[in-house]
Amino acid sequence: MTYIVFQDIEKYYGDNHVLKKTNLSIEKGEFVTLLGSSGCGKSTLLRCLAGLEQVTRGKIFLDGIEVTHMNPRDRNVGMIFQQYSLFPNLNVYNNIAFGLKMKKMDKDSIDQSVKEAIKMVDLTKKEKQYPSQLSGGEQQRVALARCIVTRPKVLLLDEPLSAIDAKLRKSLQSQIKEIHKELEMTSIFVTHDQNEAMTMSDTIHLMKDGVIEQSANPFELYSKPINNFAASFIGNYNIIPWKIFSKLSNQEYMGDKNIVIRPEIIEISRVEYIRDNNHYYLSGSIKDILPQGNIIRYTADVNKTLLDIDVLNAEAKLYEVGEYVYFRMKKGFCINL
Numbered sequence: 154m155t156y157i158v159f160q161d162i163e164k165y166y167g168d169n170h171v172l173k174k175t176n177l178s179i180e181k182g183e184f185v186t187l188l189g190s191s192g193c194g195k196s197t198l199l200r201c202l203a204g205l206e207q208v209t210r211g212k213i214f215l216d217g218i219e220v221t222h223m224n225p226r227d228r229n230v231g232m233i234f235q236q237y238s239l240f241p242n243l244n245v246y247n248n249i250a251f252g253l254k255m256k257k258m259d260k261d262s263i264d265q266s267v268k269e270a271i272k273m274v275d276l277t278k279k280e281k282q283y284p285s286q287l288s289g290g291e292q293q294r295v296a297l298a299r300c301i302v303t304r305p306k307v308l309l310l311d312e313p314l315s316a317i318d319a320k321l322r323k324s325l326q327s328q329i330k331e332i333h334k335e336l337e338m339t340s341i342f343v344t345h346d347q348n349e350a351m352t353m354s355d356t357i358h359l360m361k362d363g364v365i366e367q368s369a370n371p372f373e374l375y376s377k378p379i380n381n382f383a384a385s386f387i388g389n390y391n392i393i394p395w396k397i398f399s400k401l402s403n404q405e406y407m408g409d410k411n412i413v414i415r416p417e418i419i420e421i422s423r424v425e426y427i428r429d430n431n432h433y434y435l436s437g438s439i440k441d442i443l444p445q446g447n448i449i450r451y452t453a454d455v456n457k458t459l460l461d462i463d464v465l466n467a468e469a470k471l472y473e474v475g476e477y478v479y480f481r482m483k484k485g486f487c488i489n490l
């Protein structure tokens with residue numbers, strides 16, 4: 154049985170039609186990401202599951218029970234936000250214990266659960282500190298501990314790492330994934346950062362204007378985007394209308410479609426390639442060079458069409474701006490959309 158089901162969800166804020174018959178199914182134990190640009194309705198969908206917003210129409214099921222209009226407190230859903238939203242007047246221990254005290258758990262069980270949660274998020278020496286004495290990353294770990302200590306059925310994470318610097322962000326991503334696995338939770342993570350979605354998720358649900366455009370695992374979403382939106386959102390594709398590409402590459406016109414080419418599948422050479430039937434061939438001059446750590450991104454001018462090419466940064470810079478070079482790409486790696 155599917156663990157979480159959003160069924161034909163519609164949500165209006167006044168005239169603003171935010172969720173448009175949104176359908177989404179999530180299996181128990183999955184780590185899923187809602188990925189999409191700002192304002193597409195990701196947070197609204199999460200908030201509807203948590204009960205912090207009411208849907209206008211549609212139904213939500215959690216663990217076989219309809220929760221559409223259930224009191225948020227009875228849904229057993231934990232949520233973490235971008236702002237840490239801790240109680241400033243409570244120390245780390247008491248922030249984490251708060252939910253359990255509300256549930257009227259006995260003191261010894263609370264103590265055991267809180268200490269376990271503190272250990273899980275690696276805050277053992279910080280128990281007595283107050284939120285104002287903690288870094289952003291530490292505060293977010295307290296928020297995470299406060300959430301998991303109540304063992305919610307589902308953990309909702311609404312851009313929890315967006316205020317945290319890049320290095321710490323990576324370690325928190327791993328920590329969240331580890332806790333998710335260890336507690337066998339079902340987690341929904343909201344982000345507009347495609348790299349974060351790729352690293353974290355079992356399944357990515359790509360959203361646009363309140364609708365799920367594509368649901369797939371990170372590998373599939375990257376290599377098989379189903380439309381131009383998915384291709385342009387994920388992985389910096391070159392998207393060239395066939396009308397133009399057929400002229401540039403001396404190929405037959407494939408109709409009113411785009412050819413979609415990932416920068417890293419393009420080979421580059423100073424000497425012209427010997428042609429075969431498995432590749433497309435282009436040539437042009439290097440316009441720009443952008444070192445990006447482990448890869449170098451070249452932008453080439455191919456008869457006024459710009460082409461991005463990613464080359465592993467294994468050697469010193471290979472090509473100069475202005476140099477005329479040749480490209481080839483395997484036909485089977487290109488997508489027509």
Ligand SMILES: Nc1ncnc2c1ncn2[C@@H]1O[C@H](COP(=O)(O)OP(=O)(O)OP(=O)(O)O)[C@@H](O)[C@H]1O
Nearest residue numbers: 166169171189190191192193194195196197198345
């Ligand atoms: N409480 C509210 N009242 C009125 N409009 C709202 C409210 N919350 C969200 N909206 C509107 O709903 C739309 C979707 O917002 P939502 O926060 O769900 O988007 P999002 O995809 O999570 O964006 P972001 O990545 O920027 O957080 C936006 O147009 C937003 O202005």
